[in-house]
Amino acid sequence: MEFNPTEDRDPSEVTPLQKARRDFLQYKQQTQKASTARAYKYPTKDFIEYCENVGVSVTGDISKRNITKWIDQRREEVKPVTVHNNAKHLRVFIKWMAHRELVEWGLHEKMEIPDVPEDEDVNQQVLREGHAESVLQYLDTYHYASIYHALFYTMWHTGCRISGAIALDLNDFEPSPHDDSILKFRNRPSEGTPLKNKNKSERDVTISDGLANVLSDYVNSPRESREDDYGREPLFTVPSGRLYRQRAYKNIVALTRPCVSGGKCPLNREIESCEAAQDKEQAPSCPDSVSLHPVRKGSITNHINEGWPKEPLSERVDVSVEVLEKHYDFRTNERKRQNRREFLHE
Template identity: 35%
Template sequence: MSDDLEPLAPADAVDLYLDSRRDDAAAWTVTSHESRLRPFVEWCRVEDVENLNDLSGRALYQYRVWRREGNYSGADVEELAPATLESALTTLRTFLRFCAQVDAVPSDLYTKVPIPDLSRSDEVSDSKMVPERAPPIMEYVERYEYASRDHVILLLFWHTGCRTGGVRALDLGDCDLDSENPGLSFVHRPDTDTPLKNDEKSERFNRVSGEVAQVLRDYVDGPRVEQLDDHGRAPLVSTTYGRASQSTVRETVYKWTRPCFIGEGCPHDRDPEECEATAYKKATGCPSCRSPHDWRKARVTKYRNDGVPRSIVSDRLDASERVLDKHYDRASKRKRAERRWTEISQA
């Protein structure tokens, strides 16, 4: 241990780091970094590392193996996906760089964090998106891209929880925006290229708020392209070629889930001037990039965290309760236990 270092406990160091990030990072970034560093604090406790001065490159490699094997008590998996491990270790590197600034570790220790090399498929394999990420994105788009096609696509995903096919399937005639109870009708039309996933069983009417209805009206009355599709139908989400394609809808979500695209700092320590993922067609190269399916998962998790009954979420999102629990609800085991306790207490 260097005589120039000052003792600092792991948990105290994490608190200092998170407090420093609140000055220059979005709330969801701080939340995600806190989540990624929690296993590190546990590992330090397990390994009796009470002072960060004692860390070494060998210890960091041991932590990588421990983390990769899913030993953290809060983990839901036996082994971490490569992209999840890469994000965890990248955050650890950023954290240790801060620790060097406060004289808790050697200045070059952060360079010894063993970051795994990811293939292109690995980089986008982490399909979890915390619900807290959505509001900052929606607020940014509402402010700078109000009533644009992108705004409408993100709005539909977040406020209805629909699938990509549901966004494409909506016609102007499916939108009841001027009544006291505005909403959208999702209709299965396989013969004209807009099938719904579960056929007629997917058909439903979803209420939307007055605020959402107003944005949709402003889009229809303003920037929406007046264009029919190949079957003579008037799509809600249109392009100069007609109905928006699956790729157009997906790429909109990919684009806006890059932190740098809404003015946030890169949580992966990449230089935006050099990062290829800043290009529109290469957005999926960003580890923070998420798909429409991930937004749907986040919507389910948010509904359940807010206490919305499982049966209501099932009806609104066109998915069975079993499928919601198994594939969509991304809450931790602890969070699910808290929900059950709340429901039992209110019974």
């Protein structure tokens, strides 16, 4: 009998771009937080669409020229910092394919990640103290101890990430009659609520009597008694169980429209005819509304304004001092001067 060996084809010659992307995103979803995995979706999708438009259909045909041309195209469409981040995410995808012999080895090392001008390396959108206080006053008056009063107050007072707030269980809130109430942030990746920096993010945060009272009143009245998919009792609940990020996003953006908390539009728009004011689904189109992360940035800036030393503040909000100074210190020059003045000896 004649021996007829199977002719195995190079996987890079037969693997469609879309399949490689699906496998990559599935791998990321299995190995990283959902929010981190999501960051790879758009850059890889846009790159593959570009490749298909220029006739590249399998992974092995991807070249450095394709990558460079795509980056040049992105430069014409978005800000430099977005191009920088898109290119970094694409490099991770290219490296993943290289390890699976789907592209030429070393292709990711040939990529040139565009630099970002120093003044564009920071997202400047931040919730200012006056705006936050206006939102809190509105909630205290019209929606006292509601889930979003409790959530917004928690985020503003502690500077926590939305993922940290959502991860809180009912028993992570420990009220105390002796001015020592705390929130316990715990990393529970096997139960659906990992923290950003894993176990390093675990900490006990002392909270004010004001927040403790609102949380207690929320727990004792409007909070729905629900369990999540792991049998845990979340602190912030919705009918399906644990509050989820998208629902929090939609409501926080809607709450922070200035016309909601202040009754006026700082842009002098006619509120009655403004789609962003009249339709909650259009709230993100309001230039002065903010999403979840700017609440955290504003909170940290406000802590600095109030004189918090950066070392203990970095522990409270779970971020390094270096990152805190670069990405979270949005004080005005005048405020910085006033803070420095407090150290002068009379």
